[in-house]
Amino acid sequence: MLKPKLILIFVTFILSGYTALAQEKSLFVKGTVDISVTKGTIACDFVLSDFPEIKDYVIRINSGMNIHYFKDIKRSNAALDYDVDTKDSIQSDEVKSYYVHENRGNPARYLPEELEVKYLGMYPVIKDSLSGWMGGDWRGNVAFNGYSVRAEGYQSDWYPVIYDMKTRKRYPEVRYNVKITCSDCKVLFVNGSKPVKAGQATFVSDIPHELSIYCGSFNTAEQNGVWLLNSDMTKTDEQRFFNMANSYEAYYGKQMAIPFKGSLTFVQTDPVADPKQWAFAFFSAPTTFNVGSGEWGMKSLFNSSNSAKNKKSMAHELAHYYFGTLVQPGSEFGMVIEEGLAEYMALRLTRSLEGEDAFETLLKERISTLENFRNYKPFAEVNTEADYCNREYYLYYYAPTLFTAIEKEIGEKAMWQWLRTMAQSENKHADYNFMVDAFKNTVTDPSLQEKIIGKYFRSASALQSAEDELGIH
Ligand SMILES: [Zn+2]
Numbered sequence: 001m002l003k004p005k006l007i008l009i010f011v012t013f014i015l016s017g018y019t020a021l022a023q024e025k026s027l028f029v030k031g032t033v034d035i036s037v038t039k040g041t042i043a044c045d046f047v048l049s050d051f052p053e054i055k056d057y058v059i060r061i062n063s064g065m066n067i068h069y070f071k072d073i074k075r076s077n078a079a080l081d082y083d084v085d086t087k088d089s090i091q092s093d094e095v096k097s098y099y100v101h102e103n104r105g106n107p108a109r110y111l112p113e114e115l116e117v118k119y120l121g122m123y124p125v126i127k128d129s130l131s132g133w134m135g136g137d138w139r140g141n142v143a144f145n146g147y148s149v150r151a152e153g154y155q156s157d158w159y160p161v162i163y164d165m166k167t168r169k170r171y172p173e174v175r176y177n178v179k180i181t182c183s184d185c186k187v188l189f190v191n192g193s194k195p196v197k198a199g200q201a202t203f204v205s206d207i208p209h210e211l212s213i214y215c216g217s218f219n220t221a222e223q224n225g226v227w228l229l230n231s232d233m234t235k236t237d238e239q240r241f242f243n244m245a246n247s248y249e250a251y252y253g254k255q256m257a258i259p260f261k262g263s264l265t266f267v268q269t270d271p272v273a274d275p276k277q278w279a280f281a282f283f284s285a286p287t288t289f290n291v292g293s294g295e296w297g298m299k300s301l302f303n304s305s306n307s308a309k310n311k312k313s314m315a316h317e318l319a320h321y322y323f324g325t326l327v328q329p330g331s332e333f334g335m336v337i338e339e340g341l342a343e344y345m346a347l348r349l350t351r352s353l354e355g356e357d358a359f360e361t362l363l364k365e366r367i368s369t370l371e372n373f374r375n376y377k378p379f380a381e382v383n384t385e386a387d388y389c390n391r392e393y394y395l396y397y398y399a400p401t402l403f404t405a406i407e408k409e410i411g412e413k414a415m416w417q418w419l420r421t422m423a424q425s426e427n428k429h430a431d432y433n434f435m436v437d438a439f440k441n442t443v444t445d446p447s448l449q450e451k452i453i454g455k456y457f458r459s460a461s462a463l464q465s466a467e468d469e470l471g472i473h
Pocket of ligand 1: 316317320338339342
């Protein structure tokens, strides 16, 4: 048997990309969460410590949560005064942004060494169309669908998420020691840990993760550390799925020279809004959530007419481990890096693993969608969301088409090297210059460098050039 110390060294070695994050001392969240999936309630009692050094902080908490109190537990048992900061620049109606006071006459923002926050939330429980759908469902929704609850940390902030108003940086990834109780659940899952088949369990992680949860009554399946929650797949499809996940993971790991961290989990869940025409998926590393029913559910992954698209979506979400998790946006253009490159990687993976036909269909579909796409700025001039003209077209269609054309010009090898350079830097403020610097480090031939930058990054006719290069119009 390996001695604990040796195991640690081994783990540190294979997860070397992650130790830097862990050493930064991410926020530590300790406490209890009591859930009822049939009543739609979440009661939390957390103690936060190891705060990042921030002066202009706010603590973002989902607006459906009612604050019981904030306490400086090292000092006294008295509740602290607090305010809501309405100037939080990324505030949406999903969250409220709190800051607390010292209660000693000083009006400044105060952060004790250990801050207790206790609160209680109650949400609608949407079982089916008979109970009446919600107007919409989205990533940041705290969603109770009658048999489960789904809540994530990037938008919903169901747990306290620190936000630095000055640098506009949020800290959704936390280390945790959280005891969950849920008397009407059969399975409890906290992102970054393995699912537990019980109504009560304590989840502990020293590696920071977005504290997303999926708890309720549903089936589970596992193979080689890859988990499927609530998939409802046949055994044959389950096996196909595990094979696919393993091959996608291995493909990215090899091309990027950075292996996937932790055990991958795939959550399938029914939306709380009318699910006939749509579905959505999101990645909360290392977990992929698929929110959809019927032909959009994970069950239909291999048999619906959307199979190629569904697989590509899965590949897109997995690519967010590199762009979205290791590399995070620090400007509006950072979204082109996060979404555009994740989509490019998904197309590239499709081409390598699912075949040229599947790839070409997806690429042609992208180019035909862009037929009437106008009034957008080239990469080099993107400063605000308005510069995309249409955000979805720009990030998921335009950008990956350009990246695919660039790959054709510089070669697949150089393309992966460029992506690898970016991912290995683990830059958390990625912007246009970051992408260009990494490009110049990869493609060192000055004339090729200038050609690509001029043609695809700076030119207003970049899309036309890409179509010419790819031979698709
Ligand atoms: Zn994405």
